Every structure is written in structure tokens, then in C-alpha cells.
Amino acid sequence: MPTTHQTLLRRNHVETVVGPASISVAGIGAGIVLIAYEPVSRVTVAAHALLPSPCSQGRALSVAEAWAECARAAQEAGADVASLRWAAVGAAVPYGCQKALGDKNVAALSALSDALAATDLGGRFGRAASFDSATGEVRVRAGIGDERIVGNLRD
Amino acid sequence: MAETITLHDIVDKTSDLPTLPAAALRVMRETEASTSNAASIARILAHDQALSARVLRLSNSAYYGLSRRITSLQESVVVLGMRCVRNLCLVASTYPWMSKPLKGYGLGPRELWTHSYGTALGAQMVAKRCGRVSDETAFTAGLLHDIGKTALSVWIDDKASLVAEYAARADITFDAAERKILGYDHTEVGEFLGARWNLPEEMVLAIRGHHDPERPETASLLTDCVHLGNYLTMALGYGLGADGMHYLLSDAALERLGLSDATLEELAGPFVAEFEEHQALFDDLAA
Numbered sequence: 061m062p063t064t065h066q067t068l069l070r071r072n073h074v075e076t077v078v079g080p081a082s083i084s085v086a087g088i089g090a091g092i093v094l095i096a097y098e099p100v101s102r103v104t105v106a107a108h109a110l111l112p113s114p115c116s117q118g119r120a121l122s123v124a125e126a127w128a129e130c131a132r133a134a135q136e137a138g139a140d141v142a143s144l145r146w147a148a149v150g151a152a153v154p155y156g157c158q159k160a161l162g163d164k165n166v167a168a169l170s171a172l173s174d175a176l177a178a179t180d181l182g183g184r185f186g187r188a189a190s191f192d193s194a195t196g197e198v199r200v201r202a203g204i205g206d207e208r209i210v211g212n213l214r215d
Numbered sequence: 216m217a218e219t220i221t222l223h224d225i226v227d228k229t230s231d232l233p234t235l236p237a238a239a240l241r242v243m244r245e246t247e248a249s250t251s252n253a254a255s256i257a258r259i260l261a262h263d264q265a266l267s268a269r270v271l272r273l274s275n276s277a278y279y280g281l282s283r284r285i286t287s288l289q290e291s292v293v294v295l296g297m298r299c300v301r302n303l304c305l306v307a308s309t310y311p312w313m314s315k316p317l318k319g320y321g322l323g324p325r326e327l328w329t330h331s332y333g334t335a336l337g338a339q340m341v342a343k344r345c346g347r348v349s350d351e352t353a354f355t356a357g358l359l360h361d362i363g364k365t366a367l368s369v370w371i372d373d374k375a376s377l378v379a380e381y382a383a384r385a386d387i388t389f390d391a392a393e394r395k396i397l398g399y400d401h402t403e404v405g406e407f408l409g410a411r412w413n414l415p416e417e418m419v420l421a422i423r424g425h426h427d428p429e430r431p432e433t434a435s436l437l438t439d440c441v442h443l444g445n446y447l448t449m450a451l452g453y454g455l456g457a458d459g460m461h462y463l464l465s466d467a468a469l470e471r472l473g474l475s476d477a478t479l480e481e482l483a484g485p486f487v488a489e490f491e492e493h494q495a496l497f498d499d500l501a502a
Binding site: 070071072086087088089090091110111112115116117119120152153154155156157158159160161162183184185186202203204205 | 321375376379383388446449450451452453454455456457459460461462463464466476479480481482483484485487488491
């Protein structure tokens with residue numbers, strides 16, 4: 061039985077796993093965590109994006125860059141990109157703000173896809189998320205609430 | 216929920232309340248004096264053996280990548296610089312109690328520290344970008360901005376989710392919910408503590424005003440820097456507890472500093488990079 065590859069996803073990073081994968085990520089604020097899975101090739105890719113668009117100062121992953129990099133990495137690992145199932149988690153916003161980073165991140169995500177298999181976006185709480193390729197479940201804990209399943213990338 | 220309590224109750228009846236070592240405060244003041252030098256800083260630190268030992272250990276952290284070992288406080292100031300040693304004093308003084316969990320705010324071990332250090336970094340970066348506020352002062356004020364939570368946490372205890380839920384239901388900020396339920400919010404307790412510690416007045420006002428920079432009594436460019444440093448830290452997900460991002464973001468604070476929301480986005484990458492680079496220092500703090 062192949063060993064499950066356990067990964068802690070860091071901010072600004074992209075991770076790729078071929079085979080059984082367990083990915084966890086904490087400290088999701090206004091940024092967006094993307095997780096994609098393709099069941100035939102058993103490729104999992106995940107990225108923690110911080111900004112809505114590429115920044116001239118560099119060094120911060122944008123939603124568009126994260127999406128493109130996940131697709132590229134998945135294809136390179138043998139996945140059929142068109143069959144990837146995507147989840148998006150994050151984009152918390154502060155109170156009463158019209159131009160919050162989280163809102164901009166959601167807008168950037170909407171421009172990329174309107175067919176996400178699992179989402180948990182917005183609100184005012186930080187999140188922790190996890191994905192287990194064995195079950196396909198995307199789990200999220202917002203604030204100090206209970207963990208819940210927000211979608212499945214194997215269904 | 217708790218009965219009517221006063222600020223004195225909160226501060227005086229809370230056990231294990233943190234204190235800032237006198238030596239750390241004196242170092243802070245000394246580094247601003249034109250007559251200060253490596254010897255004067257070292258003399259002050261020598262009065263506090265525990266703090267001295269921590270500062271010396273941090274000076275030799277892998278983070279600084281020095282080729283030789285620092286063996287004295289004076290050498291530490293000469294090699295690393297006065298500003299660096301000043302910050303090491305603050306970090307060494309605050310880490311022990313900021314690394315404790317705060318049940319009342321849903322913060323686990325080291326999470327208050329993560330958020331406070333992040334706000335210190337963020338406020339410092341904002342101050343440097345604006346060019347009109349001392350970035351050293353901004354760092355210190357950012358580091359201490361949530362000291363009030365250490366006292367108030369005990370009074371909220373296991374009711375953190377109730378305060379958050381009340382805020383959501385009433386559509387008010389978390390600090391407004393604290394005032395409704397407890398009579399005070401953590402910025403008021405922080406102001407009280409900061410004054411008791413004899414922190415510089417501008418810092419005490421920034422602690423009080425960091426969630427409401429429009430409040431006239433505490434408004435200043437320093438308050439704006441701490442406000443935005445705090446927002447940047449929350450937006451990037453560092454040390455988010457039961458209160459999450461349930462606070463106001465002031466666009467006017469950006470304007471007063473001559474900055475824009477694009478500026479904050481530009482700072483995101485360098486912020487994360489610098490925070491991760493400091494991990495070696497944090498590991499030495501925890502050792």
C-alpha cells in the first residue's frame with residue numbers, strides 16, 4: 061500500500077503530489093487556497109495565493125498565477141487538466157470595507173472559473189483547511205468553529 | 216458572562232499578568248538618546264540577567280548568520296547595531312508571555328506571538344514606506360498592540376465563540392461586542408496596561424486606537440501604521456483567533472499616510488518572506 065504523502069502548504073507556495081495525498085493548510089486569511097485533484101492520475105496540486113493579480117514588486121503569488129501554476133504542475137505530473145476538480149477556500153474580509161483584499165481575490169477567482177467543486181469563501185474568520193485524496197473530502201475549520209466538509213473532489 | 220468589572224479588576228485580579236522588564240524599557244529610551252552607545256546599552260542590560268542571557272542567545276541565532284560567536288552584550292550592539300539589539304530586547308521580553316495560549320481569544324500556543332510579531336513587522340514596513348513615522352517606534356507599538364488580550368482573555372474564558380457570534384448577529388465589530396458584553400474592549404485594557412508599564416504616550420495611544428484610527432483622542436500617524444500593520448497581518452492569516460478579521464479597516468488611514476491599497480498588496484510578498492526568514496529567530500526564542 062503506497063504511503064500517504066502528508067504536506068503542510070505554506071503561504072505563497074505550490075505543492076504537487078502524485079499518489080495518496082493529505083494536504084493541510086493553516087492561517088488562511090484574505091488569501092485563497094486552491095486545491096485540485098484528478099482521480100485517474102491521482103495527482104493533487106495545491107497553492108496558497110495572497111493577491112488578486114501579479115504584483116510588480118513580486119514575491120507574492122496571485123490567484124491567477126496560482127491557478128496557472130497548479131494546472132501546469134498537474135499536467136507535468138501526468139494529469140488531464142480538463143478533468144481536474146477544484147476547490148477554493150479563504151478570502152476573509154474585514155468589517156465594513158469596500159475594497160478589501162479578500163473581495164478582490166474572489167473577483168479574480170470568478171474570472172478564472174465558475175465551476176468549482178468545493179468552495180468556502182468570504183466571511184470574517186480565518187480558516188484552516190485540509191484535503192485527503194483517499195476520501196476526496198475538503199474540510200474547513202473557520203475561526204474556532206467545528207470542522208466541516210465543504211465538498212468532495214472525487215465525486 | 217462576567218458581572219460588571221472595572222479596568223482595575225481586570226488588571227489587578229488577573230494572575231500571571233505580563234510585565235515588561237524595566238531594563239527593556241530603559242534600553243528602548245536609551246537607544247533614542249543622542250548620547251547612547253554600545254557600552255551604555257550593555258550597562259543597562261546587565262541589570263537584568265535573565266534578559267541579558269536571552270538577548271545574547273538571540274544574538275547568536277542562525278538567523279544572523281554570523282561567522283563568529285558573540286560573547287558580550289557590548290559586542291552584540293557593535294556587531295548587530297543598536298536598533299537590532301533594541302528589538303531583540305523587546306522580542307526577548309515579550310515572547311515568554313506572548314507564546315502562551317489565550318483561551319478567551321481562541322489562540323493556541325505562540326499564536327498571539329505570531330500575530331503580534333506580524334503586526335510589528337507590518338507596522339514597521341508601513342512606516343518605512345510612508346516615511347513620516349519612526350519605523351522603530353512603529354515596530355514596538357505593533358508588537359505590543361494586543362497586550363490587553365492577555366488580561367481580558369481570562370474574563371472571556373471559554374465564551375470566545377459567544378462574543379464572536381454576538382458580533383456577527385448584531386453586525387458589529389468584535390471590539391464593540393467586547394464592550395457590550397464585558398464593558399471594555401482589549402484596546403482599553405491595553406491602554407491601561409501600557410500606561411502602567413510607563414510606555415511612551417504615543418505608543419499607549421496607538422495601542423488604544425489601533426482598531427479605530429478615526430477616534431480623535433488617539434488619532435496619529437503611528438496609530439494608522441499599527442492599524443494597517445494589524446490589517447496586513449490578519450489579511451495574510453497570521454494568528455487569527457476567535458475574533459478573526461471582525462474589525463474595521465480604515466481607508467482613511469491609508470490616505471493619511473499617503474499610501475493606497477496597492478501599497479499594502481506590494482508589501483504582502485516581502486512581509487511573508489521576512490516573517491519566514493525570522494523563523495530561525497523564533498526557534499531560538501522557543502529553545
